[in-house]
Amino acid sequence: MRITALAGGVGGAKLAHGLAQILLPENLTIIVNTGDDFEHLGLYICPDLDTVCYTLAGMANPETGWGRAGETWNAMTNLKRLGAPDWFNLGDSDLATHIERTRRLKEGQTLSQIMRDFCKAWGVKHAVLPMSDQPVRTIVETEEGDLPFQEYFVHRRCEPRVQGFRFEGVGAAEPACGAYEALQSAEAVIICPSNPWVSIDPILRVIGEIDKPVFAVSPIIGGQTVKGPAAKMYRELGIEPSALAVAKHYRSLLTGFVMDSVDAQLAEEVQGLNMRVFVTNTLMKSLDDRMQLAKEVVRFIGEAI
Amino acid sequence: MRITALAGGVGGAKLAHGLAQILLPENLTIIVNTGDDFEHLGLYICPDLDTVCYTLAGMANPETGWGRAGETWNAMTNLKRLGAPDWFNLGDSDLATHIERTRRLKEGQTLSQIMRDFCKAWGVKHAVLPMSDQPVRTIVETEEGDLPFQEYFVHRRCEPRVQGFRFEGVGAAEPACGAYEALQSAEAVIICPSNPWVSIDPILRVIGEIDKPVFAVSPIIGGQTVKGPAAKMYRELGIEPSALAVAKHYRSLLTGFVMDSVDAQLAEEVQGLNMRVFVTNTLMKSLDDRMQLAKEVVRFIGEAI
Numbered sequence: 001m002r003i004t005a006l007a008g009g010v011g012g013a014k015l016a017h018g019l020a021q022i023l024l025p026e027n028l029t030i031i032v033n034t035g036d037d038f039e040h041l042g043l044y045i046c047p048d049l050d051t052v053c054y055t056l057a058g059m060a061n062p063e064t065g066w067g068r069a070g071e072t073w074n075a076m077t078n079l080k081r082l083g084a085p086d087w088f089n090l091g092d093s094d095l096a097t098h099i100e101r102t103r104r105l106k107e108g109q110t111l112s113q114i115m116r117d118f119c120k121a122w123g124v125k126h127a128v129l130p131m132s133d134q135p136v137r138t139i140v141e142t143e144e145g146d147l148p149f150q151e152y153f154v155h156r157r158c159e160p161r162v163q164g165f166r167f168e169g170v171g172a173a174e175p176a177c178g179a180y181e182a183l184q185s186a187e188a189v190i191i192c193p194s195n196p197w198v199s200i201d202p203i204l205r206v207i208g209e210i211d212k213p214v215f216a217v218s219p220i221i222g223g224q225t226v227k228g229p230a231a232k233m234y235r236e237l238g239i240e241p242s243a244l245a246v247a248k249h250y251r252s253l254l255t256g257f258v259m260d261s262v263d264a265q266l267a268e269e270v271q272g273l274n275m276r277v278f279v280t281n282t283l284m285k286s287l288d289d290r291m292q293l294a295k296e297v298v299r300f301i302g303e304a305i
Numbered sequence: 306m307r308i309t310a311l312a313g314g315v316g317g318a319k320l321a322h323g324l325a326q327i328l329l330p331e332n333l334t335i336i337v338n339t340g341d342d343f344e345h346l347g348l349y350i351c352p353d354l355d356t357v358c359y360t361l362a363g364m365a366n367p368e369t370g371w372g373r374a375g376e377t378w379n380a381m382t383n384l385k386r387l388g389a390p391d392w393f394n395l396g397d398s399d400l401a402t403h404i405e406r407t408r409r410l411k412e413g414q415t416l417s418q419i420m421r422d423f424c425k426a427w428g429v430k431h432a433v434l435p436m437s438d439q440p441v442r443t444i445v446e447t448e449e450g451d452l453p454f455q456e457y458f459v460h461r462r463c464e465p466r467v468q469g470f471r472f473e474g475v476g477a478a479e480p481a482c483g484a485y486e487a488l489q490s491a492e493a494v495i496i497c498p499s500n501p502w503v504s505i506d507p508i509l510r511v512i513g514e515i516d517k518p519v520f521a522v523s524p525i526i527g528g529q530t531v532k533g534p535a536a537k538m539y540r541e542l543g544i545e546p547s548a549l550a551v552a553k554h555y556r557s558l559l560t561g562f563v564m565d566s567v568d569a570q571l572a573e574e575v576q577g578l579n580m581r582v583f584v585t586n587t588l589m590k591s592l593d594d595r596m597q598l599a600k601e602v603v604r605f606i607g608e609a610i
Contacts, residue, residue, distance in 0.1 A: 042347065042408045072379050078401030082426050084408065092397040096383030099400075103347045103389065121387050 008199020012192035018290030029182035035138035035202035191216035213255035313504020317497035323595030334487035340443035340507035496521035
């Protein structure tokens, strides 16, 4: 089975990790949201790309959902002492990623070239692509005005009430080198359990129409998100957060939808949206959970297409 | 006694530290070479300024002569793994200095403003000024061509034979804010035991004529430098490295010269250059040595002016 997966940070990274355990490198490409990327302290930071790569490399911090395991914080401690903006935490090992990425971008290398080299250095064998080599910036439109994503997400801790989203630069952004080919050769596309509004929508906007069967895994379980503000965003936009709401969000795209057992009572209504439904345990607490869900999703796709 | 000291890295930093122990903040200003400054990995690095500040703050690594005590190297280890240029070592805590300095410079702050803030954060009470807020770049002219200073000093380990030096940008560089006032109000100027060619000459070129009594401490002891390439440079320029050669180098400037006891036999010849001479132990192995030399130099100046 040849798959292209679309992923944001934590939840998406976990399923991508599971897929990488069961699919050969030539059979899996992961296209990652870069709408959350930003410049901070003069460094170019790609939170979702780094989370996916660190997770696939087995280097991710399992506690936080971002950053690296066994991290030290001496640069950050000293940046704070010097009065530098300290709302975005950067570990010492993680800093190397941002410093070297920024250096190479300034030399004119593309983000996809750079991430390919980094993945090689980190021992990540599956292709991890930024959605685009051109900048796309997710802006969260809130009651307190427009906020760049990290400003909303980290600095303001998702507190301002959301009214909408826009993706600056998306009109001019091309899919990154290799993304088009991956989508062409894929038998199916998996939308990983990431935030539909701010992790997946930017990717979908960049890659445009998909002429392959698309399957989504709900990031909402029992009306809540495992991590992140997706459920809060749904509520503030006047939509009851649920697996059903996610299925409706992607509606026209989907051949099939994977949702958690705790939401089994919604399965019939989702089927009514004209898509196949698979109900299983989607909460990924362990590496085994990730592999198990990946296997089940791939099996479901195999049966559906 | 109100003193302005001119300093480069290690040796200069040690005497500056000694002077800071015995002079009140209002009576000591240290003007530091910035000809060694360079951009590396997108960061603006000031080796001499940082060595002087770290030394005065009691944060310097006593083993290396550069960088910070108790340093960790996780960013560097990871930069190497990513294939980044790794010939210039940057510790995790030290990185914070370069990141925040670079960020502020890009915001339009001057180097002297930034270092004043940093000194405050580090608890350095004496004024430490860059020689200029404009860039001056020391170029080492060698048999293998021109090399920017750090390229020569760190990357090439001072191996290429030296033919001369030039200081790019020195014509347009003004003394940093406060340097002129410090020189005006000083009773004497001390040239610390730093490399005359590449640490002190750039400062002298920037600040121009000094109409105060100037005293130098020889960085050459028994024909050798405690650290750094000064003796090697003298030899390659066809000059026998000695305290006498240093006194001749600064000749027209000096009211007095301080040299080590092992060089006592040269004292008479130095006096013949029309300057007062003070012979003592100038090797600073401990903080006590630094204070002792500082006291003796200040006493010598007091008697000489």
